[in-house]
Amino acid sequence: MEMEGIKLPKGFYYGSCLCHIKESSQKEDVALIVSNTMCDVGIVYTKNIVKADPLLLNQQTLQDGKAQAIIVNSGNANACAKNGMENAIKEQQAAACLLDLKPQDVIVASTGVIGAELPVEKIEKGLDQIHLNDSESAFEKAAIAIMTTDTKMKIAQASLQIGQQTVRIAGMCKGSGMIHPNMGTMLAFICTDAKIESSVLQKLVQKLTKKTFNRISVDGDTSTNDMCIVLANGQAMYDTIQEEEESLFEEALFTVMKSLAIQIASDGEGASRLLEIMVTHAKNEKQAEQLAMSVCSSSLFKAAMFGKDANWGRILCAMGYSGAVFDVNGVTVSFSSKEGEICVCQKGKGVSFDEEKATKILSADRVQVHIDLQEGNAEATCWGCDLTYDYVKINGDYRT
Amino acid sequence: MEMEGIKLPKGFYYGSCLCHIKESSQKEDVALIVSNTMCDVGIVYTKNIVKADPLLLNQQTLQDGKAQAIIVNSGNANACAKNGMENAIKEQQAAACLLDLKPQDVIVASTGVIGAELPVEKIEKGLDQIHLNDSESAFEKAAIAIMTTDTKMKIAQASLQIGQQTVRIAGMCKGSGMIHPNMGTMLAFICTDAKIESSVLQKLVQKLTKKTFNRISVDGDTSTNDMCIVLANGQAMYDTIQEEEESLFEEALFTVMKSLAIQIASDGEGASRLLEIMVTHAKNEKQAEQLAMSVCSSSLFKAAMFGKDANWGRILCAMGYSGAVFDVNGVTVSFSSKEGEICVCQKGKGVSFDEEKATKILSADRVQVHIDLQEGNAEATCWGCDLTYDYVKINGDYRT
Structure with missing residues (x-):
């Protein structure tokens, strides 16, 4: 398994921009992750019964197990907030419009303060400046844009051989406080060019979450906004992953998820070790x-x-x-x-x-x-x- | 209900002394609470499955629901410690010998660091200096001797009329960190001169613990040493409390337990409010x-x-x-x-x-x-x- 540097999966593009969601912030705070073809999706959500509106929206739009893009904002969790669902939908529509996709194929994620109204018009306006790119630096900039109190960017990568084909997995996540996932997880976004059905992917993500993101704790607080999403666009393979190849893929996905989980624990708010x-x-x-x-x-x-x-x-x-x-x-x-x-x-x-x-x-x-x-x-x-x-x-x- | 000052129940005596259980400590660290006649006892223990040896000893000796004295040391929890049970028995025997009681009528309680061996010989030696007294100052000195990281002495009192008779209840407790009781509670010692059967007392203590000590938290940590003990020596009354009088007694006991619980929460380690x-x-x-x-x-x-x-x-x-x-x-x-x-x-x-x-x-x-x-x-x-x-x-x- 090669681990040096980021080797990104084929057909994914990344972008980020500064929308000043928190007035004072000078750090880019909106990220896009986009595939050039439709993806199968595996996703787990927080089990906190107070769920942020973006999660409730995704639960609706992901019923078909398909999506093509993710929009993420930091600086505001859009949880328990005025016009929460309305603003989540507006955020989804803004990304769909920019990318020329159907709104239901865009996943929305938010992280930041709970209870404040999302200034969605800032995102709508800011998205105009965004440039999508498949470079490592675009990937890293997106990973930085999703950070809140994180002090370090959190990314991980793995690859595997299935027959003659190299399959790549790359993930980014954020998380530092309010960390005690319960069946769900932090905000984690993982892309792969494996061809794998959403039902199989879903099963794997649930299984591996239990052994990775659900085994970390910073403060015992399970967030309202936790999500772990895996997008698989299948561009590295002709055929769908067969049952006998699943364990290889599982092992590589586990490597990425475990690495991201440990990075969160080690960057716990104020942590020194x-x-x-x-x-x-x-x-x-x-x-x-x-x-x-x-x-x-x-x-x-x-x-x-x-x-x-x-x-x-x-x-x-x-x-x-x-x-x-x-x-x-x-x-x-x-x-x-x-x-x-x-x-x-x-x-x-x-x-x-x-x-x-x-x-x-x-x-x-x-x-x-x-x-x-x-x-x-x-x-x-x-x-x-x-x-x-x-x-x-x-x-x-x-x-x- | 009179609340000014401490009005102590009849027939109870208190003493304390400095045994240097922690080398560096200059605060009295052993307390005795003694009744001049046998008491009915109500007691609840921590539900932490790692229980300190003094608790395990009490579970044995309190099977008859009777006791006449309590010895408490601070500075060492005698939990997960070398020769734990042996030392708990030695502590019990030392108090029994001094008071001329049977060992099984002495309750033992310890609080302090977990895992260190109890220097029981220091207690055996120190007990020689102890003077028992039924004064308020002896009561308060005992309440100070059981403190660990507590910054304030914690005592509470209530009284009630049953017929022509005044019944008094007075309690002391310690607790500041490792506070998140689970069905058990902190170290709390409550004396009353009510005449009440241990079976009734036991039922009341369990019921009221749920609404008082089990409703406080400092840090989510449930201690290995928690106990709440009520001793009733019956010296204020001719007849045992009747069923129809129980609610009056319950109300007064609730007042004392709730006050002690709130005092613990408000003196949580480092707490400012x-x-x-x-x-x-x-x-x-x-x-x-x-x-x-x-x-x-x-x-x-x-x-x-x-x-x-x-x-x-x-x-x-x-x-x-x-x-x-x-x-x-x-x-x-x-x-x-x-x-x-x-x-x-x-x-x-x-x-x-x-x-x-x-x-x-x-x-x-x-x-x-x-x-x-x-x-x-x-x-x-x-x-x-x-x-x-x-x-x-x-x-x-x-x-x-």
Whole structure:
């Protein structure tokens, strides 16, 4: 699998522009992703029952499993907002008009503050300046345009061989706060030139979301606007992907989705380090996941990680209220990073350890927490970040 | 109901001493609460499946519903700790020996860091200095000895008339971080001179815990050591409380438990203000409680409150992922405090409001959030606090 640089799938074009959706913003805030032919679509939405209007619109227009373009704006979530549906439709129509497509073939996504009315006329006007291009720089500029409090652009790529044909997958996403996906996910847009039916794609996206975007947490808050969309335009292949080739495609798609998910966790609002919670030797994957997600979401554990404090009692405490059943007397906990590895708890009890070494290990920008249950052979990994002063600063600041 | 000052129930004695359980601590860290006759007991424990050894010990010794004393240490939770059960038993025996009681009539409670071995010999030695007294100052000193990161002593009192007899209830509790009780509660110790059977008391404590300690959250973390204990020694009454008098006693006990719960929420680690989330016109109490608790636990909402930012979108978002079903199009949200009241959302959409006035209202040290569902006649109130830099500081600091 080649991973150097971005190798973009055929037949996709990207564009972005500055519409000043937030008055003060000087960053491009609207992006277009367009295929030159109709695409099959796989999509998952947030399970938050308060759904932003763009999601409700997509649920209507994507009933045929087909679309050809996505318009995304940052700076305003168009959720719980005055004239929300009307404005989502206007945004969709503006893109359709520019691209000469039917409105129902344009997907709409919004991210930003909840509750404010979307200044859609700014988008309608701004779209005039947009230039579509299939270059890597156009792709990256679009990835930057969808950012809100993100400090880093988030992109990922994979490719695979199916027979003689090279198939490419490239994705971008945004997400930094309000991150605790529940069956849905962040805003993630993935393009592929594979030829694959929307029913198969849909099944794969749902399956892989559970193991990627649903296994990250920044603050336990599940957003109203989460969506993960995969567009497949089939331009790299003559024939539709066969059942026996699906696992190859699945593996490559998993690579892209997992990379994007980890990038979100590692760029969590105010985060100073990525935390990787690995539960092994569990009875089943569900038990492992429940335990890992509970640790990954604990404010107390996250604050301890900010302080580089090997306060593993908070890990056992978070496991204890996770809802999963396990035997605490079998639990081993250790920390590792590029600075080494240290065991801090065996059979559910503390063991004496070198505090200085622990602090050094926890100072790395990527820290693994290994939780061994000694109950079975299942495992799960979840990703989160530490809780820092800056998280509070960013989110205490006026209407981020 | 008289509320001025502490009026203590008859026949209870209090003592405290400094054992240096944490080397550095200069605050008294062991407390005794003793009745001069045997008590009926009502008790609820944390539902965290990782339970500290003192709790497991109490579950054994309280099977008869009777006890006469409580020993509490702060500075060490004796949870997931080496020789945990052995040390809990030693602590129990040390108190029993001093008080000339049977060990099984002494309740043990511990609070502090998880995972460290309890230096029980320091407690055994320190108990020699203890003097028991039924004065208010002894009661208050005991309430201070059980504090950990608490900044304020937490006590509450109520009294009631049953026939010609005055019955008194007085409680103390500790709790500041790792606060998100689940069917159990914080460390709370409540004494009463009512004569009431442990089976009745148990039923009342369980019922009232759900409406008080289970409706507060500081950080979403449910502790391994939570307990709420009520001791009733019957010394104010000749006859056991009759069924028709129960509601009077229940009301007074509710007053004490609710006051203690609110004191915990308002002294949440690093908190700068108490948040009171009131959901009204709900279909049923469970729906109201689920929605209020979800808002009360949202890091994003709590950070907004720290920033005095009326970012009500985060309230709707937290309601949306609470698990409760409701119609977002019926929701009205307003904020109030001693500075006034302001409506920010009607029928699920933002309304324009005076931002300056909102900031002023949110600057008070006690802020109410009113969420009206317009679906029925049930309601619930939950209590929490804002998320501040100091929460992160306190919990990032080495092994708090």
